Amino acid sequence: GGSPHEEKKVRRAAAAVKKLNTMNGFLEHRYAPWVIAHTKRGEETITLLKLCFKALGERGLSDISLNDVELWRTEASKSGLAKSTINRRTAALKALINKAVDWEVIESNPIARLKALKVDKKSRVRYLSDSEEDYLRIALVNREEHRRMKRESGTCWREVRGYDPVEHVEDPEDYLKPIVLLALNTGMRRGELFSLRWVDVDLGRRQLTIVGADAKSEQTRYIDLNREAYTLLVEWQKRWGNYQLVFPNPRTGEQFDNIKSAWNGLRET
Numbered sequence: 001g002g003s004p005h006e007e008k009k010v011r012r013a014a015a016a017v018k019k020l021n022t023m024n025g026f027l028e029h030r031y032a033p034w035v036i037a038h039t040k041r042g043e044e045t046i047t048l049l050k051l052c053f054k055a056l057g058e059r060g061l062s063d064i065s066l067n068d069v070e071l072w073r074t075e076a077s078k079s080g081l082a083k084s085t086i087n088r089r090t091a092a093l094k095a096l097i098n099k100a101v102d103w104e105v106i107e108s109n110p111i112a113r114l115k116a117l118k119v120d121k122k123s124r125v126r127y128l129s130d131s132e133e134d135y136l137r138i139a140l141v142n143r144e145e146h147r148r149m150k151r152e153s154g155t156c157w158r159e160v161r162g163y164d165p166v167e168h169v170e171d172p173e174d175y176l177k178p179i180v181l182l183a184l185n186t187g188m189r190r191g192e193l194f195s196l197r198w199v200d201v202d203l204g205r206r207q208l209t210i211v212g213a214d215a216k217s218e219q220t221r222y223i224d225l226n227r228e229a230y231t232l233l234v235e236w237q238k239r240w241g242n243y244q245l246v247f248p249n250p251r252t253g254e255q256f257d258n259i260k261s262a263w264n265g266l267r268e269t
Helices: 004-020 023-038 042-052 066-078 083-102 130-160 176-186 190-195 227-240 260-267
Strands: 207-210 221-224
Touching (some): 023 083, 130 260, 176 260
Antiparallel strands (some): 207 221
16 A cells, blocks of 8 residues: 555665765765864865775764774774874764764764773973984085086076076975974974964064964964074065965965975985
């Protein structure tokens, strides 16, 4: 006495709901848009969740167990992943499931009782020795000199062959030296350097403002500039003062994501 057509529609609707309630379904269709819009590293978080917990992707959110996560942590630890990194990744997973509870997708978080691994919060801080800092500064100077000579060689090569000269207005990697030296003199984190804007630089008072939204602690703080940091920024402003960012990507004018290639190249010298 039933309708096969209606029953089929009901089954399809139930299957669609079930798929949306899997980790991948919820992540893709509901959590990703929210986390990207409301957090600074939303896209990075989504990528991390997809890669790290790929094996749980087709599981229903309420079916993910403490044992599943414990097994993942064991394998991650065996692969050499640091405890602090493991904690950050499991915290991201817990946050995703907590949001599913908040939005009434599931009734409770099955891994709510998961405790973070114990880490040494007072581990030894690694500082550069005087000789290491000297080597670093020498490498920065040598790198600039090498790039200058390379540009001059290219210019001569074009002149000999009658080609039009190339105007070297911006060196694509000229940012490395000022970023490194400012970090040495202020202790600023990488993300704080990348997001630093000229409106946050008060050369008159010789002071930087690290806006809470850009800081790891989410607390605004102020940094006094010593002589080297002040002089560096005065000279840098002459070239890049028309941009909002102090250290824009020369190719795009946008904020850097990372400078790994330039930094790793410097470390190898």
